[in-house]
Amino acid sequence: MSNENTSTLSVSDLKVYYDSINGDIKAVDGISFDVKEGECLGIVGESGCGKTTAAYGILRLVQHPGKIVGGQISLHGKPIENLNEESFRKIRATELALIPQGAMNSLNPTMKVGKQITDLIDTHKPGISSSEKISRIEELLGKVGLPNRTINMYPHELSGGMKQRVCIAIGIALNPTLVIADEITSALDVVVQRLVAQTLKQIQKEMGVSMIMIGHDMGLMAQMVDRIAVMYAGKILEISSTEEFFRNPQHEYSKILINATPSIHRR
Numbered sequence: 645m646s647n648e649n650t651s652t653l654s655v656s657d658l659k660v661y662y663d664s665i666n667g668d669i670k671a672v673d674g675i676s677f678d679v680k681e682g683e684c685l686g687i688v689g690e691s692g693c694g695k696t697t698a699a700y701g702i703l704r705l706v707q708h709p710g711k712i713v714g715g716q717i718s719l720h721g722k723p724i725e726n727l728n729e730e731s732f733r734k735i736r737a738t739e740l741a742l743i744p745q746g747a748m749n750s751l752n753p754t755m756k757v758g759k760q761i762t763d764l765i766d767t768h769k770p771g772i773s774s775s776e777k778i779s780r781i782e783e784l785l786g787k788v789g790l791p792n793r794t795i796n797m798y799p800h801e802l803s804g805g806m807k808q809r810v811c812i813a814i815g816i817a818l819n820p821t822l823v824i825a826d827e828i829t830s831a832l833d834v835v836v837q838r839l840v841a842q843t844l845k846q847i848q849k850e851m852g853v854s855m856i857m858i859g860h861d862m863g864l865m866a867q868m869v870d871r872i873a874v875m876y877a878g879k880i881l882e883i884s885s886t887e888e889f890f891r892n893p894q895h896e897y898s899k900i901l902i903n904a905t906p907s908i909h910r911r
């Protein structure tokens with residue numbers, strides 16, 4: 645932890661279990677890592693290894709029958725795991741943003757895109773004038789590569805790639821310091837995946853925001869992330885720079901992942 649002052653997020657021994665009739669399922673079983681300022685960390689691993697649960701654990705969004713069993717989490721070097729709900733909610737709104745797995749299918753179908761972003765801004769940053777809000781939304785849409793007219797469109801009028809871009813816009817709307825993007829490209833076809841990923845990467849660089857990118861696609865990861873963490877059965881097997889990881893993977897499982905490109909998704 646010597647470089648904690650340059651870490652945006654530091655996670656130590658995080659454990660998230662699910663209650664089941666057969667005892668605890670250790671979905672996240674003591675993982676530790678940090679994300680440095682402006683860094684993009686990739687988390688990879690097969691379906692069910694605990695990636696989404698880890699994200700929810702960090703953001704304290706785990707729901708019954710899940711429970712956070714232990715762990716220390718620091719943001720800019722300050723512990724946050726003992727903050728009360730109210731303070732944590734504030735952090736979640738302003739500092740830590742999640743683009744959830746499947747978000748593009750959870751956009752409100754009855755609400756125009758502009759209104760969905762406006763509501764978010766109203767909830768967390770009340771008191772901003774309407775004209776300011778509109779220019780903010782246009783700025784956000786520009787950042788994610790969508791035309792201004794998207795404001796007046798409903799989700800069903802958008803392609804998958806456009807919907808995912810809206811989700812990214814929502815994710816960065818409040819200027820977070822860390823974005824967790826959970827499988828944001830999985831539901832898209834290959835070409836669109838690349839384009840959306842490139843947009844996200846560009847935004848990350850421009851904003852200098854730290855990022856955790858969860859995904860299956862090793863090819864995409866290779867292009868996107870600075871370091872890769874490999875998860876298996878609730879644990880992190882290895883973390884290394886992307887270059888080092890592909891050149892010299894430490895675990896058999898990592899080699900399997902690399903060789904199994906493009907997709908190892910299974911349920």
Ligand SMILES: Nc1ncnc2c1ncn2[C@@H]1O[C@H](COP(=O)(O)OP(=O)(O)OP(=O)(O)O)[C@@H](O)[C@H]1O
Binds near residue numbers: 671693695698709710
């Ligand atoms: N609500 C739940 N109740 C019980 N077990 C759960 C629940 N949600 C997840 N799990 C279990 O926790 C483990 C981790 O699930 P998680 O969704 O975090 O995996 P993941 O790595 O995100 O998978 P995917 O790549 O498919 O998104 C799995 O074994 C899963 O069965």
Ligand SMILES: [Mg+2]
Binds near residue numbers: 695696697745826827
């Ligand atoms: Mg998941």
